[in-house]
Amino acid sequence: MRISLLIFLVSIQMACGVAEERYHIDEETTPDSNTDDQGGVAFHSSTGWTGSVTFFVEANAPDQIVEASENAAQTWNDAVGYNVLSFGGIAESDRGEELYTSLDDTMTVVYYEESWLDTTGKPSTTLATTVWENAAGSDEIVKGDIILNAEIYAYQDSTVVPDEDDEVESTSYVVDTETVLLHEFGHLLGLDHVTVDEDENSVMHPKTFIGLYMHSRELSEGDAFNIQELYPQP
Numbered sequence: 001m002r003i004s005l006l007i008f009l010v011s012i013q014m015a016c017g018v019a020e021e022r023y024h025i026d027e028e029t030t031p032d033s034n035t036d037d038q039g040g041v042a043f044h045s046s047t048g049w050t051g052s053v054t055f056f057v058e059a060n061a062p063d064q065i066v067e068a069s070e071n072a073a074q075t076w077n078d079a080v081g082y083n084v085l086s087f088g089g090i091a092e093s094d095r096g097e098e099l100y101t102s103l104d105d106t107m108t109v110v111y112y113e114e115s116w117l118d119t120t121g122k123p124s125t126t127l128a129t130t131v132w133e134n135a136a137g138s139d140e141i142v143k144g145d146i147i148l149n150a151e152i153y154a155y156q157d158s159t160v161v162p163d164e165d166d167e168v169e170s171t172s173y174v175v176d177t178e179t180v181l182l183h184e185f186g187h188l189l190g191l192d193h194v195t196v197d198e199d200e201n202s203v204m205h206p207k208t209f210i211g212l213y214m215h216s217r218e219l220s221e222g223d224a225f226n227i228q229e230l231y232p233q234p
């Protein structure tokens with residue numbers, strides 16, 4: 001079964017002053033995704049992957065994507081206590097023309113997709129998606145990829161103030177790469193969404209903020225507990 005989880009921009013609220021901007025992001029599953037019946041609360045897989053996951057970053061991605069992916073992976077690794085995610089290098093990988101075509105190979109790749117609309121069939125408002133494939137007859141994860149919507153959004157380190165000389169069309173579309181990758185790596189590893197009511201500080205909320213200075217780069221205690229459930233100490 002091939003599944004994806006998406007982040008959507010659902011509403012925009014703007015106030016005066018850059019630091020007050022709040023972009024409200026929502027996320028929903030595709031119709032073929034039925035995460036409620038699998039794995040239990042906070043999990044879309046009861047087992048995750050067997051062994052650790054080596055991921056690559058697509059060659060056309062800026063260096064900042066590599067850096068942010070290594071940081072986000074390290075955050076999950078620190079919680080697990082061993083390397084459940086390892087950066088394998090740069091991949092000259094073409095993810096193909098459709099949402100799931102990148103699952104035709106066995107590589108796990110973070111794609112910086114500048115042709116988001118044509119190749120995913122998803123709305124421009126969608127920030128990113130994680131696609132994965134389960135083993136036949138089980139919910140063990142055997143393949144997965146992360147796709148960033150780099151056609152619409154400015155993926156960068158949101159904590160870095162843009163130079164006045166930089167040609168920034170609008171800081172409204174700034175997305176903190178590490179924040180999104182931390183969330184998407186959570187899905188890649190087998191975690192599902194957690195509501196604000198369930199855990200106020202989780203990185204797996206279905207809603208998050210984007211914009212300059214907006215980021216969420218630290219796991220909650222609940223996130224750490226959940227990932228340790230999936231990847232216990234050997």
Ligand SMILES: [Zn+2]
Nearest residue numbers: 005006027183
């Ligand atoms: Zn999500």
